[in-house]
Amino acid sequence: xxxxxxxxxxxxxxxxxxxxxxxxxxxxxxxxxxxxxxxxxxxxxxxxxxxxxxxxxxxxxxxxxxxxxxxxxxxxxxxxxxxxxxxxxxxxxxxxxxxxxxxxxxxxxxxxxxxxxxxxxxxxxxxxxxxxxxxxxxxxxxxxxxxxxxxxxxxxxxxxxxxxxxxxxxxxxxxxxxxxxxxxxxxxxxxxxxxxxxxxxxxxxxxxxxxxxxxxxxxxxxxxxxxxxxxxxxxxxxxxxxxxxxxxxxxxxxxxxxxxxxxxxxxxxxxxxxxxxxxxxxxxxxxxxxxxxxxxxxxxxxxxxxxxxxxxxxxxxxxxxxxxxxxxxxxxxxxxxxxxxxxxxxxxxxxxxxxxxxxxxxxxxxxxxxxxxxxxxxxxxxxxxxxxxxxxxxxxxxxxxxxxxxxxxxxxxxxxxxxxxxxxxxxxxxxxxxxxxxxxxxxxxxxxxxxxxxxxxxxxxxxxxxxxxxxxxxxxxxxxxxxxxxxxxxxxxxxxxxxxxxxxxxxxxxxxxxxxxxxxxxxxxxxxxxxxxxxxxxxxxxxxxxxxxxxxx
Amino acid sequence: xxxxxxxxxxxxxxxxxxxxxxxxxxxxxxxxxxxxxxxxxxxxxxxxxxxxxxxxxxxxxxxxxxxxxxxxxxxxxxxxxxxxxxxxxxxxxxxxxxxxxxxxxxxxxxxxxxxxxxxxxxxxxxxxxxxxxxxxxxxxxxxxxxxxxxxxxxxxxxxxxxxxxxxxxxxxxxxxxxxxxxxxxxxxxxxxxxxxxxxxxxxxxxxxxxxxxxxxxxxxxxxxxxxxxxxxxxxxxxxxxxxxxxxxxxxx
Numbered sequence: 130x131x132x133x134x135x136x137x138x139x140x141x142x143x144x145x146x147x148x149x150x151x152x153x154x155x156x157x158x159x160x161x162x163x164x165x166x167x168x169x170x171x172x173x174x175x176x177x178x179x180x181x182x183x184x185x186x187x188x189x190x191x192x193x194x195x196x197x198x199x200x201x202x203x204x205x206x207x208x209x210x211x212x213x214x215x216x217x218x219x220x221x222x223x224x225x226x227x228x229x230x231x232x233x234x235x236x237x238x239x240x241x242x243x244x245x246x247x248x249x250x251x252x253x254x255x256x257x258x259x260x261x262x263x264x265x266x267x268x269x270x271x272x273x274x275x276x277x278x279x280x281x282x283x284x285x286x287x288x289x290x291x292x293x294x295x296x297x298x299x300x301x302x303x304x305x306x307x308x309x310x311x312x313x314x315x316x317x318x319x320x321x322x323x324x325x326x327x328x329x330x331x332x333x334x335x336x337x338x339x340x341x342x343x344x345x346x347x348x349x350x351x352x353x354x355x356x357x358x359x360x361x362x363x364x365x366x367x368x369x370x371x372x373x374x375x376x377x378x379x380x381x382x383x384x385x386x387x388x389x390x391x392x393x394x395x396x397x398x399x400x401x402x403x404x405x406x407x408x409x410x411x412x413x414x415x416x417x418x419x420x421x422x423x424x425x426x427x428x429x430x431x432x433x434x435x436x437x438x439x440x441x442x443x444x445x446x447x448x449x450x451x452x453x454x455x456x457x458x459x460x461x462x463x464x465x466x467x468x469x470x471x472x473x474x475x476x477x478x479x480x481x482x483x484x485x486x487x488x489x490x491x492x493x494x495x496x497x498x499x500x501x502x503x504x505x506x507x508x509x510x511x512x513x514x515x516x517x518x519x520x521x522x523x524x525x526x527x528x529x530x531x532x533x534x535x536x537x538x539x540x541x542x543x544x545x546x547x548x549x550x551x552x553x554x555x556x557x558x559x560x561x562x563x564x565x566x567x568x569x570x571x572x573x574x575x576x577x578x579x580x581x582x583x584x585x586x587x588x589x590x591x592x593x594x595x596x597x598x599x600x601x602x603x604x605x606x607x608x609x610x611x612x613x614x615x616x617x618x619x620x621x622x623x624x625x626x627x628x629x630x631x632x633x634x635x636x637x638x639x640x641x642x643x644x645x646x647x648x649x650x651x652x653x654x655x656x657x658x659x660x661x662x663x664x665x666x667x668x669x670x671x672x673x674x675x676x677x678x679x680x681x682x
Numbered sequence: 683x684x685x686x687x688x689x690x691x692x693x694x695x696x697x698x699x700x701x702x703x704x705x706x707x708x709x710x711x712x713x714x715x716x717x718x719x720x721x722x723x724x725x726x727x728x729x730x731x732x733x734x735x736x737x738x739x740x741x742x743x744x745x746x747x748x749x750x751x752x753x754x755x756x757x758x759x760x761x762x763x764x765x766x767x768x769x770x771x772x773x774x775x776x777x778x779x780x781x782x783x784x785x786x787x788x789x790x791x792x793x794x795x796x797x798x799x800x801x802x803x804x805x806x807x808x809x810x811x812x813x814x815x816x817x818x819x820x821x822x823x824x825x826x827x828x829x830x831x832x833x834x835x836x837x838x839x840x841x842x843x844x845x846x847x848x849x850x851x852x853x854x855x856x857x858x859x860x861x862x863x864x865x866x867x868x869x870x871x872x873x874x875x876x877x878x879x880x881x882x883x884x885x886x887x888x889x890x891x892x893x894x895x896x897x898x899x900x901x902x903x904x905x906x907x908x909x910x911x912x913x914x915x916x917x918x919x920x921x922x923x924x925x926x927x928x929x930x931x932x933x934x
Binding site: 176220233404413418422424436437530536 | 774816817819820821824825828829830831832833834836837838839840841842843845846887890891896897898899900901902904905906907908910911912913914915917918919921922923925926927929930931
């Protein structure tokens with residue numbers, strides 16, 4: 130603030146903006162809110178903006194979706210199409226499909242809005258997923274943020290639900306096929322399935338009601354839930370304050386970054402328009418869900434290459450990869466395991482994802498608050514578990530496109546399926562092992578860099594003839610990154626006051642051993658000082674001490 | 683009444699003659715015009731030189747290939763005209779490759795094979811112009827063809843390495859011939875199943891989607907949500923991450 134503006138507020142009459150601001154402030158005490166809120170500090174890192182991308186995609190979805198609701202009609206009544214798309218002229222179709230075609234061909238700006246909406250939907254779930262992975266691999270879900278992890282997880286589920294209900298609205302062949310699969314899955318659930326399906330579809334599939342019901346879910350219930358959950362999610366971010374990566378002066382008791390006002394508001398506002406710009410550019414250039422290609426829904430045809438949108442892909446993959454011939458028959462009622470196995474496996478997977486923060490906390494028994502993030506390598510077991518989970522998900526996801534993989538890479542569909550089934554079982558194990566070893570190796574490397582400096586590749590001959598490679602000591606900023614992590618130790622199962630070791634204690638000790646048996650301790654102050662005591666250029670290669678099987682004895 | 687022993691045989695014989703003859707007239711598979719004797723002889727020579735090692739010297743079939751008796755001119759015109767024949771290598775399915783013969787030679791071979799026994803003929807030009815009813819054709823295509831060839835003919839997978847090829851670039855004549863002869867793993871759609879008018883409509887639909895680019899921008903191969911999902915992750919999110927890195931970078 131300059132001196133001239135200072136005097137103007139006291140002496141001269143305030144301008145329109147100043148007057149309006151003053152009017153609002155006197156009535157709503159905006160400045161008090163802004164003062165507190167505006168001083169919220171956010172640390173700068175690209176990976177902290179992924180959740181923001183999801184948020185902005187959601188804003189884009191609301192804006193473009195509102196436009197679409199003006200023209201879309203969720204009715205399954207039959208009409209004859211008389212719009213602009215020639216190869217469907219005169220075809221019988223539902224009003225829902227006809228109005229979607231009208232949006233695409235006859236309403237000004239309708240097609241770009243549809244494409245913006247659909248691309249933004251794919252981006253929304255993708256950005257949310259990537260944000261979740263960032264939170265997982267940096268350990269940002271630890272106390273006090275476990276509940277926010279669960280809220281985020283629910284948001285991801287709601288995103289999937291909102292996406293799927295939207296995918297089903299145009300009532301074209303593709304969306305109808307997708308709904309038919311859902312119908313089959315519901316009907317496959319023993320005892321309640323059939324009744325539930327006819328309740329949902331209002332009779333036998335496809336019925337005449339499901340589109341209207343999906344529409345209510347898609348434009349009211351799910352968006353409302355998403356908005357509420359986003360509110361809770363962001364409130365918790367404010368309550369907990371943001372996490373930050375380790376560095377000099379960054380501790381579990383502070384946040385180092387820029388204040389919300391004005392730096393972050395400007396940055397975030399600009400970022401919103403960049404995301405919008407990217408989505409708009411993609412929507413203007415690339416076709417998405419060309420519903421006119423698929424034709425009106427009719428329960429008899431199924432097109433080759435029928436797939437759900439990407440975020441439902443892993444569930445479709447689970448259905449495809451489930452082996453046939455496992456069905457069991459109880460009193461003449463068949464339990465279709467081809468449906469039940471994928472359903473149970475995917476629900477278990479989701480439950481594990483939701484519960485992970487609590488599982489890890491149970492293992493570490495760590496009651497402290499964590500605001501400094503982990504580098505993934507410094508939590509080798511967590512990172513390995515994450516890699517195994519990503520692999521499991523990725524194989525299921527790829528499983529949804531077995532047919533496209535087979536045709537595009539000229540392979541046998543059956544063999545692709547078998548290969549994926551094997552990958553699903555073996556892949557996560559391999560990913561776990563490789564990731565854990567890689568993390569530990571990287572930690573070893575970090576230790577060496579801290580103790581002996583970085584290899585410079587500069588080889589020097591000393592006066593007495595000895596050759597050494599010059600090592601460069603890392604600076605303070607780098608050093609913090611390399612040594613600032615907690616070294617957990619395996620927890621021993623100890624007898625309680627009655628002298629007994631409970632089963633859960635034994636289990637915890639076993640899991641703890643898996644987590645922390647193999648570990649690399651961060652460089653201690655003493656070690657560091659010893660290594661740097663006589664600091665001539667370091668030439669001796671020392672194997673770092675590696676604590677292994679430390680609880681045996 | 684006492685039945686004569688040959689009466690049952692006579693009934694069966696009459697039944698066979700009537701149904702067989704009725705089928706032949708109803709499905710109209712008799713070739714409309716036979717090739718001239720000169721053309722047939724020319725075709726026979728080409729056949730002996732290029733096809734007989736697998737299909738037998740009289741087209742009766744051999745170890746390497748099936749009998750060609752009754753496959754008709756349309757079959758030869760399709761298989762040789764798209765380069766699938768003469769076959770190359772063995773695998774789940776023969777692929778289209780550069781055509782090995784001139785149209786004149788192909789027609790001669792087709793005339794020769796057609797002379798062996800009646801079979802589907804090369805279609806009339808009137809069914810190939812693409813001036814039928816695209817809406818009806820699209821509906822028929824979705825019901826009869828899309829489950830293998832995809833809703834816009836982008837192709838799809840079958841079992842054990844077999845596949846339904848993409849239809850873009852296939853000429854109306856070859857499309858018609860494929861429907862009427864059912865090459866390789868494709869079922870036959872004879873004239874009782876899809877009338878010539880229906881086939882004409884399907885060809886009209888395919889011609890429309892091939893001639894008219896997507897109004898909505900690049901099509902990403904028309905293979906549906908998988909391509910869209912990959913695009914979102916690789917290019918959409920990739921580009922946005924590049925922006926976040928740019929925004930998160932410390933200013934110099």
